[in-house]
Amino acid sequence: MPGTAYPDPTREKLLDAALIHVVFDGWGPQTFKAAVADSGVSEALAKVAAPRGSVDLAAAYHKRGDREMLRELAEADMSAMRFRDKIAHAVWLRLQVVDREVVRRGMSLFSLPHLAPEGTRLVWETVDAIWTALGDTSEDVNWYTKRATLSGVFASVVLFWLGDDSEGFVDTKAFLDRRIDDVMQIEKAKATVRENKTLSAMFALPNAVLSMVKAPAGARRPDVPGTRKNGAEMSQ
Template identity: 40%
Template sequence: MQAEEATKMDDTGPGDAADVRRRTKGAIVEAALTHAAFDGWTDDTVLYAAAECEVDSRTARRLFPRGGKDLLAAVDDWLDRRMLRTFDPEALEAMPVRKRIAALVRARFEPLDGHEEAMRRAALAHAMPWAAGSSARRVWRTADRIWEAAGFPDTSADGFSRYSRRGLLVGILASTYLYWLDDRSPNHADSWAFLDRRIDDALKFGRTTAGLTRWLPRLPRGRSGAGASQGRP
């Protein structure tokens, strides 16, 4: 990333400027992964990473007005966008559902290979009171994006609603993240095996829920009232 690209934000139309802004932020986020391992997700890390990308400090402060807090928030969007660019929709459609989800989740983690310490610091920062709410919203957004990329509608007859789908995937993302942070296996092979197990568990839960949804309406209805529920005449 050259410095002159960042200055184009002042010289282009709204659409072009937004694209330049996004690419400049992405370059700074990627550079910050190395610095954050040592300095944390701080204002200084923003400036170090920006300098590495030949972006001046004034532009860096415009892109990240809250400094390290905005840098930390930008990581999730950068990872999501990289993940979505990895796959062609038709290629995903040809995969079984569990492979679609696994492939997308893996694609989101793979740019972080070698940056485990930076992400460990990110996990600690996400847990801080000032960050907990926004962190939850971002992982919820990631789950939405993964299901959309996988080609699933908001509702389905398979036992999943939009909210149950997202909730299950949020759990998968969070547990895989924690496992991945401490995984020392070659190429994180143990993490991907863990991910596959969590996805299988979630799909089994969905099938069980679907079965209960079909079965419960067929149960005989008792009389209303507290006495009827206790079996009194």
């Protein structure tokens, strides 16, 4: 994939070795210790590749999921899909490329107070990847609102999926569709306001203020964390 920044190979090797232990022991120190032993990576090199131990490996697993999702999206034929279906398909693919129990363990890790901000950032990177892959070119306040809205959708869908026992996760699919429909209703409401002269006049001042909000200077640059360009990976 052009412009892709490749992940650290040593960290990926540690991650591969850690996954079998995560299911049983979570993303804790014991898992990292086992990963070092199983991978054959020296302790010194392991500390360079993942200075925070399992926390760095958990973040690497999330980023790996984003990469796999982007590969699947690049290969998918979505030409006949409505845009809302493309968004839903992207979120669904993101769930399919990861192990549910590993994700469950990751949710527990990133729900810890000192790691919650990083968990939020990882979700933001995922939805930014989705919007960018689907061709979003917004550079104003919509850059933020699209990602903030989809972040809420993605987080709620993941939580639902983790507790879904339905065959083929059909209940998760239905839940995802409902949440995407809610988002589309918001977009329709915004369009209605823009098209209605009276409402447009009422919101003239706040809209003028919001028009001054711009996307980050690094948006769609692969060398700036939290942003992507043409599906390129975020810096590792």
